[in-house]
Amino acid sequence: MRHDTALGLDALRGRPAKFGRFLVYTMLVLVFAGPLLALLVSAFAPAQDPTSLTLIPRSLTLENFRAAIRRDVLHYLFNSFVVVGFGLLLQIAVSVSAAYALARKRFPGLRLVFLLILSTMMLPEEILAIPLSLVLADVPLVHINLIGTLAGMIVPVGAWAFSILVMTEFMRDIPVELEEAARLDGAGDLRIFWSVILPLCKPALGVIGIFGFTMIWDQYMLPLLVAQDSGHFTLPLALRTLRSDEQVGIGVLLAASLLALLPSVVAFVAMQRQFMRGLTSGAVKG
Known part of the structure; x- marks a missing residue:
């Protein structure tokens, strides 16, 4: 062969x-x-x-890991899991909802909305840092201060243009005949979205799930803006603190780095099949 x-x-x-x-x-x-x-x-x-x-x-x-645990690495790891867990759920919910509206509906200003979503991918985090910190300090309409809370790290990652674009392009390729057949059976928009569209989007969900997990897990700028004390540090931010501590050896830092790496590897292995199906579906449709 x-x-x-x-x-x-x-x-x-x-x-x-x-x-x-x-x-x-x-x-x-x-x-x-x-x-x-x-x-x-x-x-x-x-x-x-x-x-x-x-x-x-x-x-x-195992002394490096014991020393890392004494430096509250497990607490930082827990904070990271909380942020990535709730942040990813919120991001997927927003992405699939926005994608359904963009892909299956027609309304005035559709192209403008799509262009605005796309434009957010062109702005680096450094430009958005100061405006974002001002917004989080006084959230419009509800006037809540999210600075110094884990919620301040979760809410901003709820909408990510990459996930919305991936889901939109995938939903556009779903045959409209399936939606029309469901409407003939008396199904409404919510039923069609939940029972027809969403099950067919599992490969795309695997793609945005892995990329979204990695994006949220690796966040450094956002926790740096929100956290006011070490109790709200996530693991990437804590690694910076460990690196600047002269009493912490390189072995302890590497042990903490390994703990920071493992969740991304586990997430990819767990969702590898859906991820590959999503990439293959995109390649075949392209």
Whole structure:
């Protein structure tokens, strides 16, 4: 069986060619997986030189994780889970609702709304930092101060243009005949959305679920604006504090970094099938 490769290595034959392919693949693995392996090994290694990492451990220990726990890393991890849990649920709810209106309805100003949503992806976080902090300090209409609360980190991530655009494009490709058949059976908009449209969007939900989880989990600017004391720190923000503490060794910092990395890996593995189906569906429809 012939396996084509992007590098054209399948055309090479013989033992020297096999050795060359093995060498190239090994180098690629080391380049891409080497830093992750170094992080994993060094997190379990005893105190070491802060300027070096190792792929071959001489001994293993859990002392780095114990020291990280003593630095309240588990509390910061809990805060991150709270923010990403409620934030992702809110983001998915807003995304699918907005996408249904944009994809299946026709109303005046539709293109303008779509353009405004798209324009939010062109603004860096640094530009929005000061306006966002002012809004969170006095939320319009309800006049609630969300600064210094976890809710202040959850509400702003509820609407994300990327998720809305992905769901909108996916819903547009759903045959309108399915919606018309449901209307003939007496179903209303809510029933059609919940029983017809949403079940067909599971692949897209997997895509926005993984990207949304990663986006919220890696938030640094937003917790920096909202948190007023360490009790409201999320794990990415706490890593900055640990790094600036001279009493914290590199092993403790790497252990905390590993704890920050694992949830994203677990989320991808758990939703990998839906994620791949979503990418494949987009490729086939494109």
